[in-house]
Amino acid sequence: FQTFPDAYSVKPNTDTFNAIIKSFAESGTTRSFYSVLDEMCQKGVKPNATTFTTAIAGFYKEERFDDVGKVIELMKKHGCGESLPVFNVRVQGLCKLGRSGDAKALLNEMVKKGTKPSWLTYNHLIHGFCKEGDLEEAKRLYKEMAKKGLVGDSSFYYMLIYYLCKGGDFDTAVGVYNEIAARNWVPCFSTMKMLVNGLAGSSRVDEAKGIIEKMKEKFPDKAEGWKEVEDALPQ
Structure with missing residues (x-):
């Protein structure tokens, strides 16, 4: 990197330096951030919020909490609140x-x-x-x-349903499912299967079958998969 700009007459900008910081953070060598920041200042390249958040994420990953504090102070010094x-x-x-x-x-x-x-x-x-x-x-x-x-995205709600089912809280899981159903989001089959089987295992077979029917009706292309789940439920 040191010789590339001169050799090809390329002037590195903030995005260039941010990419370098990201590579250090991903490789577990986030402390190199300080030398990169110094070089940015020497070349008159202004760091932005991404410059610092990338370093913060890297230092958290490496559990260097003192460095997190240092980066926050540097961020303020450079006008990034x-x-x-x-x-x-x-x-x-x-x-x-x-x-x-x-x-x-x-x-x-x-x-x-x-x-x-x-x-x-x-x-x-x-x-x-x-x-x-x-x-x-x-x-x-x-x-x-x-x-x-x-309001979160669909992956957030399916994550929550997964952990609620894992913890045996099917009442709350059904409530979260109803929110998703109201938005007509495409369901995560494995998570919904977990909910249905959990309800059936809690002697709530009719409720489980009701969810399956809704899934088959809204997403007919998945009907065969849901039929297999339904056939495996207690009668």
Whole structure:
């Protein structure tokens, strides 16, 4: 990289340097970020939010929490405030490390600072608490998210159904399914099969069959697969 710009008369820009930082972060050598940032400054290339969030994500992955703090200070120094994308990266990083409680504290901090969380913020938190086995906190956050009028994508809801079924909370899982059905989203077959089998195993066979009928009606191309699931249910 050092000789490429001169050899080909190419002037690196912010995106170029961000790509380099990303490669270091992905290879577990995020500390090289500091030298890249120095070079950006020397060449008069202004870093942006992505420059810093990429480094933050890398340092979280490597569990270098002191470096996370240093990057946040550098970010402020370069005029990039702690925006929503920055908070989301920090929340995600903590949740991936099994520190969802700390991530929730960060959520409270961002709200106090006047930054409104997005559905993605809640997605990271809910997924984190689900993985840690704290379904009650995950459900509380889900209700809070809904109260704020935030709507996730389909993968978020199927993730939640999966963990609810895994934890045996089929009532809440059915409620989440009803939200998805109302939006006519294409279902994740394996997750819905898990819900149907879970209901059947909880002596709620009629309810399970009702969901299957809706699936067959809305998605006729999957009807054969659902018939196999239905045939395997207790009569």
